[in-house]
Amino acid sequence: MPDPVHDPRVTPARPDLADIRLRGSVEAARFVAGEPRRVAVPVAPLRRTPRADAGLETEAVMGDAVTVYEVRDGFAWVQIVHDGTVGYLPAASLGPADPAPTHRITALRSFLYPAPDMKRPALDHLGLGAALAATGEAGEYLRVGDAFVFAGHCTPLDRLEPDHAATAERLVGTPYLWGGRTSLGLDCSGLVQLCLSLAGRPCPRDADQQARAVGHALPPSFDGLRRGDFIDWRGHTGLMLDPETLIHANGHHMAVAIEPLRQAAARIADNSYGAVTGMRRL
Template identity: 30%
Template sequence: MHYFSKILIILLLLVLGCNSKEGVNENLEAYIEAIKKEHAPDKRVALFNIEGKHSADGWTLIGESNLPDAVFALKGKLNEVGLAYTDSIKILPDASLKGKHVALVTNSVANLRSEPKHSAELSTQATLGTPVKVWKKEGGWYYIQTPDKYLAWVNSGEISLMTDAEQEAWTNQKKIIYTNTYGHVFSGIDAQTRVSDLVAGSILETTGEGMDFYTVRFPDGREGFVKKEEASPYNSWLGTLDRSQESLVATSKTLMGVPYLWGGTSTKGMDCSGFTKTIYFLNGLIIPRDASQQVHAGVPIDSTKSFDQLQKGDLLFFGRKATDSTAEKVVHVGMWIGNNEFIHASDRVRISSMDKDAENYDEYNLNRYLRSKRVLGQEDEALINLERNYTFYNSN
């Protein structure tokens, strides 16, 4: 009987020990999730991959993040409740980058992927001269963050790594912005050899100019010539932006017929939110990347199909309305251009109408309309005004 009592006590201790571990594990996961919800609710723009691993030596926090304040908050909470742990969290940027944790896009368009491989989903794009943050490297790929805070992978051949000082030196150089929808850099004034193609919004350092051309230098050192009629000095372009309803409409119509491309944000191809993002960027304003992010920017205008309340430049959002059992889902965005019409990327950039008697009446999108927001002229932490807030492109 004494033998069986000992066995019973041992089994009871084991069960209690397991329950205690599970309880701590559940609490730890809850603390991690709470910090993640507060500091990194959208994984598209914030990296916080942290978990607890238990061993005979106790709990170890493993994973990585580019948010040191969030990691500090998590450790503070665990210290507060008395949960002992070993800290093995990697704070990015990774030390292996050796100080080169910024970069410039060197191709006309860099294709940014969801995973570090060419076969992965196209998450977004970044155009020539876009400054990015670099967080880590895996094989021939870098994990980067664009000015709209989007996180994605880029192949090493599409960016030029730099130190902060090197990027600052580039920032202070004179630059041009390419304003045509599509074009090229040539190897000489009269040469037909092409150094690279260009898309609207490409940024290049300019090293001189002639009567009809600019001499330019790429971030990776390549040089060439750009026709003056197709570009403008960056500061002059920035200073002449009127950022008006009419300028947004005019810009949008220059992109008519550009094909739809999932993940695209350039004049080579664009998805619906890439299109609205490009319109605003070419008018000096950076807005969030995706439709489900753009819907949280600006101020609400309409949610009842009262289209007479809209102004040119307002963004219209479409998708699935919320129900008692499902959340709202924003899946499409377009821009109002007046006359009961909106322009959007659907198969290609096109104009559709909310007027049932119009030839271009869009019944499908009218039926899934959710709301409209106004970002033009708004002060919003989700919006970056190039004239006031965005120093990467500033030049002498």
């Protein structure tokens, strides 16, 4: 398990370059103050190394604030503000920090159009949780820069979805994607993070980080669980829909799936992540 003090997943430091706020706590040849930017495309892959064929660590979505420390060879070395994840995004996926988002997508998926007209060819898609800066209205549509999105698929940023288990239920059948955190593809911790973010609750990115930071520990027993509780394995996580039923994004089903907790725990113990390591409640 990474050192939580200087966990490389959330520490913007390399031997040659580091965040100026880390001066004195890490060694680096050069320290810089990061530049605030914002993701300006529907979804951008964040990778551990600046290579298009590197594995996907997580995804940043439209509206996510990032701090940029370096841009080189088509990649930006960044830290995502909401969860601290550090890595490389395509430089072309970033835009200015302002204007700040005003609305969030609440439909599983929506579309950007060149005009306020559903019959026009869509320019791109937006997934659940993407944030956008609306600059005006045009009938049933919001203007977003030079594009338009159906207003009924959006809500103001301060309007939350407090039942994170209900959000997870909406995502049943979403394909499993290692590193995914959108309604097009999710991994286990991406599902939890997306559902909690829509409820207005901060949440780190990976399962082990979530186990340390989200909620409080419950007694080590399947008895007494309730809707919204979290179940942890070493490297895996899910949440409860009721005292007996688990929902999780998993590689066995290759999707977000619902199954009895005891059945899932027995299979996982035999095949992948071992026994349950903990249970948590907000």
